Amino acid sequence: MNSSEARSLTRSYSQEDVQQILNIALAQHPSNDTALSYAQLLEIADELRIAPETLQLAENKWLVQQNNSAKFQEFDTYRKSRFQDKLGKYTITNTCLVALNFLTGFGVPWSLYVLIFWGMGFGLDAWKFFFQRHGQAYQRAFQNWERKQKIQKSITGLIDKLV
DSSP: OOHHHHHHHHOOOOHHHHHHHHHHHHHTOOOSOOOOOHHHHHHHHHHTTOOHHHHHHHHHHHHHHHHHHHHHHHHHHHHHHHHHHHHHHHHHHHHHHHHHHHHHTOSSOHHHHHHHHHHHHHHHHHHHHHHOSSSHHHHHHHHHHHHHHHHHHHHHHHHHHHO
């Protein structure tokens, strides 16, 4: 064994470094099938001296995170559709009001008042949609949406049982 091989065997890495190195190696793995079986996962954990119980807890935590991530994506899709609906209503209504105001020929542009005041409320909705993706207000909105979804599912389930 030469000195460079001896140095490479004595190197040590922190857990974070090991995780990053393994993530890079898995991403660059030449195999077409990058999915690992549960047996392979257990084998890797065993080589890293991770107890099967710890691995099971980590897997459960990962499943919860995946479920939460899917719920947040569904919530964001809901918010986007609501925003697009409001944008459509705002645009169509105000276009008609401005056209009506223009066609009637009155000197006072009354439609601009509607456009401005409704626009202020719509601007707040736009700000929430584009810039409020984290924080307490976002979490509160998510929790309210999630609660409504649960209530809706329970009511639907109850109606299905009665019918």
